[in-house]
Amino acid sequence: MAVTAVKEKIVAQLQQLHKTEGSLDPAEVVTIVESVIDSIEGDLTAVGLKVYADIEALARYINTARAEIAELRPDDINSEHLPAATDELTAIVGATEQATHQIFEAVEGIEALTEKMEPEIAEQISAAVTSIFEACGFQDITGQRITKVVTALQQVESKVDALLHAFGDDLKVDAPAKAPGKKKTTPSGAPARPDEDLLNGPQLPENAISQDDIDALFG
Amino acid sequence: MSSVDMGMPILIVDDYKTMLRIIRNLLKQLGFNNVDEATDGSAALQKLRDKEYHLVISDWNMEPMSGMQLLTEVRADMKLKDLPFIMITAESKTENVIAAKEAGVSNYIVKPFNAATLKTKLSAVLGNF
Incomplete structure (x- = not known):
């Protein structure tokens, strides 16, 4: 149903209620509320509303984080x-x-x-x-x-x-932005350090193997 | 009597002057006095092609040419391929040692090391002295 038509229908129902004297029929109120909910389902479902709320919360979080980061200079x-x-x-x-x-x-x-x-x-x-x-x-x-x-x-x-x-x-x-790290290459385009991935420098004791272990590898 | 020629020309390769000096002095303590130096793989390769050396002792982590690249070049060179090559490095992960072994390194010493370790490895490569 078109939004305008729904709006007109709800307005008509509300005007009818306004003219009613005495107590309201709860069923009529429920009908109107359902009409309102139905009218928004086409554009924004209940799930959509939840997502919208989450996005809004996320936006607030990002703004707060940005402010805090700015304070850190x-x-x-x-x-x-x-x-x-x-x-x-x-x-x-x-x-x-x-x-x-x-x-x-x-x-x-x-x-x-x-x-x-x-x-x-x-x-x-x-x-x-x-x-x-x-x-x-x-x-x-x-x-x-x-x-x-x-x-x-x-x-x-x-x-x-x-x-x-x-x-x-x-x-x-x-400060100007730095280009992301790039592996060095020779003029021909070949990696300058093909063993780069193997280079870790001195190992911490818990990660290192001993000279005896190395000797064992040499048989 | 030792079968090792203590006057043999040895090339030591390291980009840290400190380590070059340590190795040179430890070799001197062991009786080897004919020692030349290079500060990276490419300089070492040039020296190896200009002069006949009997042993190379090289660091791994150097720029622009690493010890591993030097080793690969040496093993690929018909004149140098049988040259004893000892790698001295702080790279002590198993994969590093295996990579060096597969590339044809003669022996491998982990830093820090002492004169006794150096002597043991030299003996393993050159014979007892």
């Missing part, structure tokens, strides 16, 4: 916090590398002196020097671990970028 995260953290970590790698090489200089100097020492003492000094060289491997391992963290931070940065784009100008973001 996500543009600061990308323009200040993450670059600062990356710089700090890079500095740690540089500082430990420099310190390690200073240790090398000193130890190599000591080792050179062993030629002037009694053989027994020279042997003990050489053993100690070897131990120091072995221990200095920490710089290589920590450097690789920190590089992994820097890579993770860069991924966070690109996710924040995506978030900023999703919410648009309302967050008053000035």
Whole structure:
């Protein structure tokens, strides 16, 4: 039934009720209410109303989230916090590398002196020097671990970028968007690092296999 | 008497100067003094083609050419294919080791390592010394 016709019918029924004196017949009220419900079924069902309410709630939730994210100043995260953290970590790698090489200089100097020492003492000094060289491997391992963290931070940065784009100008973001991570390729288009998926850096102890396990794989 | 020529030319490859220095010094402690260095796979490959080496000790994770790519190139080169090749790396997942083994690596050392481990692996590849 057309909406106009339904409206006219309901208005006529209401006018008839208005003229009625005395008590209302509940059945007549039910009939009118059903007519109203029937009239909206064509455009918006009860399920549709529920969906509409849900969408409205979702819109309110998104607006609240957007306001909360704006308060966090996500543009600061990308323009200040993450670059600062990356710089700090890079500095740690540089500082430990420099310190390690200073240790090398000193130890190599000591080792050179062993030629002037009694053989027994020279042997003990050489053993100690070897131990120091072995221990200095920490710089290589920590450097690789920190590089992994820097890579993770860069991924966070690109996710924040995506978030900023999703919410648009309302967050008053000035930072330009970064292109999504892309695998490096050679000029011919071949992957620059075909073993990239295998590169995970130093494993945490619970994920790593031991040298003995590796030796077993070599039979 | 050792059958290993302690003066053999060895090429060590790593993009971390610290690790190059550690390996060089540990090799020196073990008696190997003829050691050259390269900081990535492509530089190493050039050196291997310019000079005859008896052993390569390489890191895996390097740019632009990784140790794995270097190994693949070495094994594909008729002149270099039998060259002993030891991978020293922090990549200690099983799939990494299997991938390296399938590519033809002679032995595999996980960082951090000590002089004793290095000596054991060198002996396994070169013979006792």
